[in-house]
Amino acid sequence: MEQSSLIKPVLGGAYPTISHGEGVFLYDKEGKNYLDASSGAVTANIGHGVQEIIDAMKKQANQVSFVYRSQFTSEPAEKLAKKIAELTKGELNYSFFVNSGSEATETALKIAIQHWQEKGKPKKHKIISRWMSYHGITMGALSMSGHPIRRERFTAMLESYPSVSPPYCYRCPLQLDPHTCGMACAKELEATIRRIGGDNIAAFIAEPVIGAAGGAIVPPDGYFQKLKKICEEHDILFIADEVMTGFGRTGKMLASEYWDVEPDIVTFGKGMSGGYTPIAAAVMTRKVMEPIMNGSQSIIGGHTLSANPLSCAVSLAVLEYVEKNNLVEKSADRGKNLIRGLKKLGEKYSFIGDIRGRGLLIGMEFVQDKSTKSSLPKGVDVTNEIIKLGMKNGILLYPAAAGLDGVTGAAIIISPPLTISEDECAELLMRLDITLRQFNEQILP
Numbered sequence: 001m002e003q004s005s006l007i008k009p010v011l012g013g014a015y016p017t018i019s020h021g022e023g024v025f026l027y028d029k030e031g032k033n034y035l036d037a038s039s040g041a042v043t044a045n046i047g048h049g050v051q052e053i054i055d056a057m058k059k060q061a062n063q064v065s066f067v068y069r070s071q072f073t074s075e076p077a078e079k080l081a082k083k084i085a086e087l088t089k090g091e092l093n094y095s096f097f098v099n100s101g102s103e104a105t106e107t108a109l110k111i112a113i114q115h116w117q118e119k120g121k122p123k124k125h126k127i128i129s130r131w132m133s134y135h136g137i138t139m140g141a142l143s144m145s146g147h148p149i150r151r152e153r154f155t156a157m158l159e160s161y162p163s164v165s166p167p168y169c170y171r172c173p174l175q176l177d178p179h180t181c182g183m184a185c186a187k188e189l190e191a192t193i194r195r196i197g198g199d200n201i202a203a204f205i206a207e208p209v210i211g212a213a214g215g216a217i218v219p220p221d222g223y224f225q226k227l228k229k230i231c232e233e234h235d236i237l238f239i240a241d242e243v244m245t246g247f248g249r250t251g252k253m254l255a256s257e258y259w260d261v262e263p264d265i266v267t268f269g270k271g272m273s274g275g276y277t278p279i280a281a282a283v284m285t286r287k288v289m290e291p292i293m294n295g296s297q298s299i300i301g302g303h304t305l306s307a308n309p310l311s312c313a314v315s316l317a318v319l320e321y322v323e324k325n326n327l328v329e330k331s332a333d334r335g336k337n338l339i340r341g342l343k344k345l346g347e348k349y350s351f352i353g354d355i356r357g358r359g360l361l362i363g364m365e366f367v368q369d370k371s372t373k374s375s376l377p378k379g380v381d382v383t384n385e386i387i388k389l390g391m392k393n394g395i396l397l398y399p400a401a402a403g404l405d406g407v408t409g410a411a412i413i414i415s416p417p418l419t420i421s422e423d424e425c426a427e428l429l430m431r432l433d434i435t436l437r438q439f440n441e442q443i444l445p
């Protein structure tokens with residue numbers, strides 16, 4: 001039977017139909033199991049089929065599943081907002097709930113602009129981002145994203161927001177030595193602000209660890225502190241996009257905690273509900289909200305299903321599960337061991353150029369030659385070939401762009417549920433090893 005709900009079968013034929021999931025495994029209707037080494041799209045942070053979440057979902061569905069956010073709030077929405085305020089450091093106390101990471105980015109953008117309008121500065125409406133970034137697929141979010149493959153067909157419709165270089169030390173965009181560069185890429189933000197004028201800029205947005213656009217790129221220590229200081233000096237809001245990194249993925253509750261920076265706005269998605277229901281959020285500090293609360297008193301944004309009580313109840317149950325099971329600490333510990341195991345694979349295969357990441361957000365970048373870091377031959381769709389082989393071998397991997405143009409490089413992300421056990425990590429490494437060996441023997445020219 002032709003499949004109608006999906007458009008790009010990774011296997012070149014029909015997608016397998018999943019019958020159920022349990023822990024780190026998904027099972028298709030033929031009974032084959034897939035070790036979910038990517039948590040889907042870095043989302044299933046607590047694994048599949050967790051009974052507490054199913055119970056919370058049923059309980060809320062029995063009470064009420066939908067109220068319109070402009071008429072009512074709900075207990076789960078209020079409790080979730082409180083929980084997020086508790087779990088985040090500093091003054092991040094105001095949550096606005098939406099349904100996807102892209103919507104969270106759009107909301108952050110609109111709130112940043114509204115913040116300045118309410119302060120009588122309507123010219124402050126540009127957003128600076130990095131040219132290696134992914135903040136979402138909707139037009140505002142894509143305008144802020146430096147992901148050439150996802151942008152290319154729509155560039156004519158996108159805002160031309162300014163961008164700065166990413167801290168991609170493996171291939172420094174500024175051709176500097178990361179040991180002596182003085183973090184020139186962070187200083188680029190200062191130069192860009194001066195060029196455009198701080199009076200025209202509302203915010204700077206960045207992923208603490210670059211995900212889909214670069215393959216888990218971790219900045220050097222000091223980088224984010226420098227950026228935050230520049231933002232403060234020029235009266236520009238700092239938006240941390242923690243859609244992929246939030247709620248324990250990198251071994252901290254928020255990845256920005258690694259560098260002790262407190263964003264003015266944070267966006268969450270993905271792991272916020274672990275994929276059990278759609279939900280995401282833009283979370284603001286009092287400083288951001290005050291002019292709005294004292295001004296027009298409402299945020300010009302939101303969607304019909306914003307703050308959906310069912311999704312809020314599920315998200316709350318997921319965040320409680322993360323806390324109760326110490327998954328943030330587990331992510332940090334497992335991540336260290338897994339990176340060690342992956343580095344051993346890196347020594348075994350000449351086409352693995354770099355392994356990087358924090359916690360259980362790990363990237364693997366592929367090259368032709370480790371010493372020159374040259375790209376693998378054109379015509380070999382490295383990332384997709386590895387993902388296809390992985391599917392056959394029962395291991396799910398997530399694609400990432402890489403390279404200085406965001407196109408010619410190839411990378412994958414390894415990001416299993418934070419609940420993964422040491423034995424399951426060993427199984428992951430074994431299945432990945434088989435996949436990489438087959439790629440070497442069957443696909444590479």
Ligand code: PLP
Nearest residue numbers: 100101102134135136211243244
């Ligand atoms: N921001 C980041 C950092 C992401 O990784 C993604 C998705 O991959 C998004 C935003 C967009 O989220 P969604 O796909 O839920 O719209």
